Amino acid sequence: MKMKHDTIVTPLPSEELIKKHEKFWRLRLPEPFVNFVKLYNGIEVEEATFECNNRGYAIERFLCILDDIENNTKGIYDIDVVFSQIGERLTDNEDLVGAEVLPIASVFAGDFVCLDFRHNKENPSVCVWSHEESGEFEPITFKVADDFEEFLKFLD
Structure with a gap:
């Protein structure tokens, strides 16, 4: 993966800010993702493509965690x-408080790479959320990797 280091969004998130967001989302982010965002918060990428569901995807940038x-x-x-813009399209549970599927990167053409906590709260898988196919409380996702570390290896 080729990253544009001059596009890192500052200030980088503190441990305290990350914990605040985890509490709001009612989940615990996996350590590899936390380590990544502490170094590369919101970074744009030049070359980060992967295959999933017989389609090719190109990451535009990773999302960031900001205080202000x-x-x-x-x-x-x-x-x-x-998350606030697409939240109702990321879950099929109308009564959900917090998050089950959390967007972490934007993909060319409007889809998002997400951490998927629906099946494993401790070690979420990585999926692509399809904006064209998903409806309100009807998310359509495609699994990409078993975890964030595996996902990063696909991008190398």
Whole structure:
């Protein structure tokens, strides 16, 4: 994966900020993802493609975790901002409080790479959420990798 290091969104998230978001989402982010976001918060990529469900995907950028989205020019790439825009399309549970499928990267053409906590709360898989096929409370996802570390290996 070829990353554009000058596009990292600052300030980088602190452990305290990450814990605050985990509490809001009611989940615990996997350590490999936390380590990644602490180094590469919201980074754009030049070459990061992968295959899934007989389709090719190209990551545009990873999403970020910010404390002050309103005063940051990259606030639109914050995980919470994206989650709030598509949240009802990421779950089939109308009564859900928190998150089950959490967007972590934008993919060319409007889809998102997500951490999928629905089957394993401790070690979420990685999936692609299809914006064209998903409806309100009818998410359509395709599993890409068993975990975040495996997903990163697909991008090398």
